[in-house]
Amino acid sequence: TGWGFTLRSSIGFFLAFFVGYHGLADIITPYNGTPAGTTAYLMASDGAAGSAIMKNIARFQGTAGGSLLGQLIWGTVVWCSVWGTIGGVASMLIFEYFAMFLYFSSANFGYVGVLLGAYGAEHLMISCQSGDDSTSNVYSVMQEQMLAIVAVTIGDLLIGNTSPGVAAAQTFFSMTETIQQGLQDFFCLNRTQEVLLVGDGDIKRKSSNKSYYSFAAIKDVEFHRDSILGDYSMAKFIGHEAPLEPRWYRTAWRETLWNSVISNAFGAGSALSVMEYAVWEGASKGLARRSMIVSSTMEATAKRLTDRASKVFLLAQKMLTHENEMALPISAAVTDKMMGESSLKISDEDAKLIIEEVMGTLEAPDRLGALAEDDACQL
Numbered sequence: 001t002g003w004g005f006t007l008r009s010s011i012g013f014f015l016a017f018f019v020g021y022h023g024l025a026d027i028i029t030p031y032n033g034t035p036a037g038t039t040a041y042l043m044a045s046d047g048a049a050g051s052a053i054m055k056n057i058a059r060f061q062g063t064a065g066g067s068l069l070g071q072l073i074w075g076t077v078v079w080c081s082v083w084g085t086i087g088g089v090a091s092m093l094i095f096e097y098f099a100m101f102l103y104f105s106s107a108n109f110g111y112v113g114v115l116l117g118a119y120g121a122e123h124l125m126i127s128c129q130s131g132d133d134s135t136s137n138v139y140s141v142m143q144e145q146m147l148a149i150v151a152v153t154i155g156d157l158l159i160g161n162t163s164p165g166v167a168a169a170q171t172f173f174s175m176t177e178t179i180q181q182g183l184q185d186f187f188c189l190n191r192t193q194e195v196l197l198v199g200d201g202d203i204k205r206k207s208s209n210k211s212y213y214s215f216a217a218i219k220d221v222e223f224h225r226d227s228i229l230g231d232y233s234m235a236k237f238i239g240h241e242a243p244l245e246p247r248w249y250r251t252a253w254r255e256t257l258w259n260s261v262i263s264n265a266f267g268a269g270s271a272l273s274v275m276e277y278a279v280w281e282g283a284s285k286g287l288a289r290r291s292m293i294v295s296s297t298m299e300a301t302a303k304r305l306t307d308r309a310s311k312v313f314l315l316a317q318k319m320l321t322h323e324n325e326m327a328l329p330i331s332a333a334v335t336d337k338m339m340g341e342s343s344l345k346i347s348d349e350d351a352k353l354i355i356e357e358v359m360g361t362l363e364a365p366d367r368l369g370a371l372a373e374d375d376a377c378q379l
Contacts, residue, residue: 012155038148062115070123175231228269250323
């Protein structure tokens with residue numbers, strides 16, 4: 001949260017500032033601003049949410065690795081000549097290119113990439129005549145950077161951040177809410193008003209009652225693909241860190257359950273995306289969907305599906321975020337009811353009724369150029 005981040009950042013920064021101001025034995029001289037400056041940069045480029053131990057490893061890899069690589073490149077290719085200057089500029093550009101490539105292309109090591117680029121450039125952009133970048137000075141800089149990492153870590157430990165397991169479950173729940181909302185929108189299950197949906201110009205020959213017109217509120221199909229993919233990618237990334245964090249006082253991460261629910265939820269999201277695309281790009285522009293919406297059997301089946309999905313996804317979230325040995329906070333009645341429910345399937349009778357109800361409102365085309373033009377194929 002905002003307050004948690006503020007407190008963690010303040011503790012880490014002022015602790016590093018205090019040590020740098022007063023010095024630390026023979027390691028850090030007084031009035032040294034490197035620890036506080038490094039702490040501020042580490043907090044500003046904190047990256048995605050994740051376990052504290054993974055962040056600390058990435059912090060050391062980025063700061064120490066960037067300093068060492070920058071020093072090695074500077075000592076190898078930078079000389080006090082024209083070609084040495086050209087080599088130094090070219091080396092820095094190439095180094096920064098690969099550091100930024102790592103930052104933008106890797107979900108796991110992006111944080112390391114941006115730190116490599118920042119601290120590598122610090123040791124590359126100095127004069128060839130400078131004597132300040134000696135081996136002992138690089139070692140001193142690494143000590144100061146390590147002190148900054150320790151200060152930030154103390155802030156993380158004192159003001160606990162959201163664990164990767166809880167963060168992954170929250171992102172997963174956001175994805176499942178998008179899927180459930182998409183199903184409700186696709187089948188227009190929230191029918192708060194009634195408007196004329198299906199009819200034709202030859203209504204004089206038929207009974208003009210509500211059963212014929214099939215009233216329902218309907219909106220154009222909306223795409224949920226990008227939102228589902230975004231939440232899925234973030235949930236997978238954070239969930240990958242959950243088993244790696246120390247869980248001294250918490251139960252082990254339920255990795256098997258997590259892999260099962262995230263895989264099945266993504267499958268449901270993919271199916272929803274295909275349905276939305278088929279309706280939008282189909283030749284009839286959603287006529288088959290509108291006919292499915294007014295099918296009473298289809299409506300009842302879709303409501304059973306969304307109701308079951310809501311209960312299953314909520315139970316999965318509670319199980320994933322339950323990190324102690326106490327009983328799961330769910331009543332025995334709800335547990336017994338869910339355990340007694342059978343697998344949700346569309347029976348042969350329901351499938352037959354859906355086909356009859358939908359095809360009864362669709363006209364048989366005279367000529368088809370492709371299956372995509374067949375409303376029955378969309379159904």
